[in-house]
Amino acid sequence: MAERDPAGSGSQAYLWRLHRILALYVLGVLGFLLLMTWAESQGLSRHWIGPIFLFLSVMVYAGIGVYGRTTDAEEYYVAGRRIPPMYNGMAAAADWMSAASFISLSGALYLQGFSGTPGHAGGLAYLLGWTGGFCLVAILVAPHLRAMGLYTVPDFFHVRFGGRWPRIIAALAAVVCSFIYVVAQIYGVGLIASRLTGVQFEIGIMLGLGGVLLCSFLGGMRAITWTQVAQYVVVLLAFLIPVSWLAYKQLGNPVAPFMYGKQVGKIADLEAQLLASPAEYQVVAAYLERARDFEARLQNVEIALVEERVAIQDKIRRLRAQNADVGLIVTASRELAALPRDVETARERWTRQMHENYERAQPLGGLPPHSRAYAGYPDGTPEEQQSYTETRRNFLALMFCLMVGTAGLPHLLTRYYTSPTVAGARSSVAWSLFFIALLYLSAPALAVLVKFEVMNNLVGSSFDALPNWMAQWARVDASLLSIEDMNGDGIVQFGEIRLGADLIMLATPELGGLPYVVSGLVAAGGLAAALSTADGLLLTISNALVRDLYFQSKPRPATPEQRVILTKFTLLAVALMAAFVAALKPSDILPLVTASFSLAGSAFVPVMVLGIFWRGTTRQGAVAGMLCGLGVAMYYMLSHVPGLRAVLPPWLLADGLWFGIQPISAGVFGVPAGALSAWLVSWLTRPAPPRPVIRSEL
Amino acid sequence: MQSPHTSEAELARPFPPDLHDVRHLWLKAGLLLAWALVSFGAMYFARDLESLVVGSWPLGYWIAAQGGLLVFIAIVVVYCWAMNRFERQDAQRAAAAAQVPPALDAAAPRFHG
Numbered sequence: 061m062a063e064r065d066p067a068g069s070g071s072q073a074y075l076w077r078l079h080r081i082l083a084l085y086v087l088g089v090l091g092f093l094l095l096m097t098w099a100e101s102q103g104l105s106r107h108w109i110g111p112i113f114l115f116l117s118v119m120v121y122a123g124i125g126v127y128g129r130t131t132d133a134e135e136y137y138v139a140g141r142r143i144p145p146m147y148n149g150m151a152a153a154a155d156w157m158s159a160a161s162f163i164s165l166s167g168a169l170y171l172q173g174f175s176g177t178p179g180h181a182g183g184l185a186y187l188l189g190w191t192g193g194f195c196l197v198a199i200l201v202a203p204h205l206r207a208m209g210l211y212t213v214p215d216f217f218h219v220r221f222g223g224r225w226p227r228i229i230a231a232l233a234a235v236v237c238s239f240i241y242v243v244a245q246i247y248g249v250g251l252i253a254s255r256l257t258g259v260q261f262e263i264g265i266m267l268g269l270g271g272v273l274l275c276s277f278l279g280g281m282r283a284i285t286w287t288q289v290a291q292y293v294v295v296l297l298a299f300l301i302p303v304s305w306l307a308y309k310q311l312g313n314p315v316a317p318f319m320y321g322k323q324v325g326k327i328a329d330l331e332a333q334l335l336a337s338p339a340e341y342q343v344v345a346a347y348l349e350r351a352r353d354f355e356a357r358l359q360n361v362e363i364a365l366v367e368e369r370v371a372i373q374d375k376i377r378r379l380r381a382q383n384a385d386v387g388l389i390v391t392a393s394r395e396l397a398a399l400p401r402d403v404e405t406a407r408e409r410w411t412r413q414m415h416e417n418y419e420r421a422q423p424l425g426g427l428p429p430h431s432r433a434y435a436g437y438p439d440g441t442p443e444e445q446q447s448y449t450e451t452r453r454n455f456l457a458l459m460f461c462l463m464v465g466t467a468g469l470p471h472l473l474t475r476y477y478t479s480p481t482v483a484g485a486r487s488s489v490a491w492s493l494f495f496i497a498l499l500y501l502s503a504p505a506l507a508v509l510v511k512f513e514v515m516n517n518l519v520g521s522s523f524d525a526l527p528n529w530m531a532q533w534a535r536v537d538a539s540l541l542s543i544e545d546m547n548g549d550g551i552v553q554f555g556e557i558r559l560g561a562d563l564i565m566l567a568t569p570e571l572g573g574l575p576y577v578v579s580g581l582v583a584a585g586g587l588a589a590a591l592s593t594a595d596g597l598l599l600t601i602s603n604a605l606v607r608d609l610y611f612q613s614k615p616r617p618a619t620p621e622q623r624v625i626l627t628k629f630t631l632l633a634v635a636l637m638a639a640f641v642a643a644l645k646p647s648d649i650l651p652l653v654t655a656s657f658s659l660a661g662s663a664f665v666p667v668m669v670l671g672i673f674w675r676g677t678t679r680q681g682a683v684a685g686m687l688c689g690l691g692v693a694m695y696y697m698l699s700h701v702p703g704l705r706a707v708l709p710p711w712l713l714a715d716g717l718w719f720g721i722q723p724i725s726a727g728v729f730g731v732p733a734g735a736l737s738a739w740l741v742s743w744l745t746r747p748a749p750p751r752p753v754i755r756s757e758l
Numbered sequence: 759m760q761s762p763h764t765s766e767a768e769l770a771r772p773f774p775p776d777l778h779d780v781r782h783l784w785l786k787a788g789l790l791l792a793w794a795l796v797s798f799g800a801m802y803f804a805r806d807l808e809s810l811v812v813g814s815w816p817l818g819y820w821i822a823a824q825g826g827l828l829v830f831i832a833i834v835v836v837y838c839w840a841m842n843r844f845e846r847q848d849a850q851r852a853a854a855a856a857q858v859p860p861a862l863d864a865a866a867p868r869f870h871g
Contacts, residue, residue, distance in 0.1 A: 174804070174819060184822040188797055191827045195793040198834045199786050203841075317824065321814035431819045433804035448805075456798055463797070483842055490834045497827050504823040673778065 128283030136280030149491020159248025167561035169507035193466020298585020351417035465657025662730025681742025689734020
């Protein structure tokens with residue numbers, strides 16, 4: 061994988077050698093899988109399989125990183141601009157498919173169906189948004205940027221508009237959106253590492269971080285490119301093997317994307333059955349009762365807390381008096397210890413639990429029917445009509461933000477700087493989309509197959525015979541998986557299972573009864589997806605900080621090698637900071653990533669496209685456009701963060717939702733605001749037309 | 759301020775983009791229209807397309823899950839193919855122009871994109 065030779069650049073021989081190395085590598089990965097399967101059948105313990113996959117894959121990436129180490133600036137920033145389009149496409153695909161795509165996408169499709177719930181757009185908008193954006197990249201952005209021979213995205217703003225401010229603002233915007241994105245990736249790494257090795261979440265983060273740093277720290281873009289090619293292979297295999305397996309099991313044909321239409325219909329039938337099932341209604345009633353209980357407690361938290369404590373103490377006393385089983389007494393004492401310590405925490409926790417229970421107290425556990433577009437009905441009651449138009453509007457808005465954000469994310473655009481020619485940049489985009497589609501076409505199939513598996517097999521099984529993996533995942537984090545016998549009949553109902561979006565892909569092999577080796581492979585794939593994106597992002601952030609901010613603000617004497625070394629250490633610092641933020645578990649993966657797309661789209665795309673296609677864009681216009689776009693998007697997002705709402709005075713914040721658009725789709729307002737202000741200010745500050753020559757002979 | 763000894767010192771002043779070839783702009787506009795139709799257009803009417811069942815698929819769901827993605831690939835591939843073709847034509851014309859008297863060949867500006 062790690063072989064490259066400047067002399068052979070562009071030539072057929074160079075390409076063939078790359079193909080050969082890739083083929084050997086794929087064979088190697090497959091051979092390793094077979095070896096592990098054999099070892100498992102010979103009795104290799106599960107405690108070893110996970111760590112072996114994690115450790116070996118990280119070592120391979122690190123090995124490529126060490127092999128590709130460089131301090132040459134051209135190599136470090138743009139991989140010497142001689143990556144053939146197909147490999148560039150693969151690397152871009154790995155760069156692109158983050159933990160959000162690999163871990164969360166199928167889960168989101170499972171939970172949100174076609175378009176998500178009224179308060180939470182999603183579903184297939186992610187799929188369309190993350191692929192449709194490539195049309196914009198190919199047609200409007202990438203070839204033009206490649207033609208300018210740049211190193212970073214802020215370079216474009218510098219070269220096109222001149223002056224300091226366009227570049228500084230672009231660099232800061234690049235840092236902000238990439239940082240949010242990288243936090244989500246590192247969170248994903250922590251999730252996988254802690255499940256596979258059983259270490260704490262925080263230690264898992266540190267382990268994964270070591271892998272990221274080994275390749276981006278040493279080799280820059282050159283090492284990252286080849287690492288990403290290696291990671292793409294792992295990601296693709298890790299996704300396709302479980303999907304094909306499930307498809308073969310359910311449909312008798314492993315080509316899932318073409319075959320799963322049948323299951324879509326069957327799920328609709330099962331959903332109708334579940335909606336009519338009395339046991340499901342008992343579950344809904346039980347959740348409703350519990351939610352009402354929390355609501356009642358919230359009426360007077362202090363008294364409720366005291367009553368609760370007394371009740372449990374009574375129970376313990378009674379159990380002791382009866383000489384009951386020690387286990388029961390221990391459980392009761394744990395319950396006592398787990399009670400909220402003061403009124404404030406009690407109010408916060410109970411409010412959250414009340415909302416959770418209300419959410420689950422809906423038919424199908426609050427999940428929308430799988431294949432129905434949008435909630436509500438276009439010709440139903442006024443509420444249903446409103447719910448229909450709002451889910452549709454939010455679906456389109458989310459799709460728009462993801463598409464435009466794709467065309468603005470700096471770590472993706474810099475990938476196309478590495479291709480040898482402008483034509484190469486164009487075909488690189490096409491290859492990227494192809495390689496991404498290989499996986500994305502299977503993602504909705506996986507969601508459908510898993511849902512069928514759950515509805516058909518898990519629902520109706522007995523609580524005593526629950527599979528092992530459920531308990532293991534519930535232990536990692538209760539928000540990932542919870543299952544509880546609400547109506548006390550000992551049988552699993554659909555409403556009683558709740559799977560987190562980040563869990564479904566990782567648990568698929570176990571759900572489908574695949575060998576544990578496949579679980580290891582899936583986890584390695586998730587790790588590869590998260591690491592490859594984190595690599596690209598960290599490099600983008602550190603380049604923006606060092607190249608675009610530090611060295612542009614003042615003339616500084618430094619050789620290119622010194623600059624590269626400084627970039628490396630900035631990268632280290634940024635990575636540690638991101639790990640620190642990720643350890644605080646700020647949010648789920650998908651909302652973080654979506655927010656970063658909204659910001660990138662608003663900050664970069666309007667000004668970049670205007671700058672490329674309209675000669676009249678001025679420097680002032682560019683500055684105004686970027687500030688305005690970024691400002692509007694950030695303002696709308698931050699206005700709806702609960703923490704800030706409590707602190708800041710209400711007149712400072714946006715007044716409710718604008719047009720019912722959810723805050724993560726803030727790009728819908730940011731992009732037009734940026735375009736409009738860039739156009740207006742450019743027009744106001746247009747240079748005077750050349751004066752007619754005054755004839756002096758008069 | 760730019761440091762005079764950096765390698766990109768010659769890039770320090772802004773330059774307006776090259777003028778775009780009209781054929782390229784029409785190509786872009788057409789493909790972007792197709793892009794908007796299949797993503798925003800089809801999704802706006804997704805509920806109405808649902809009742810059409812093609813094979814075992816509800817059409818609205820199929821476009822969102824697969825059809826849209828396939829069209830996006832087609833758009834990008836067509837763009838690559840057409841731009842390469844335009845560039846080949848431009849190169850041939852420039853080569854032909856180089857053989858005729860030099861007064862004519864100033865009319866071949868540099869295009870890209």
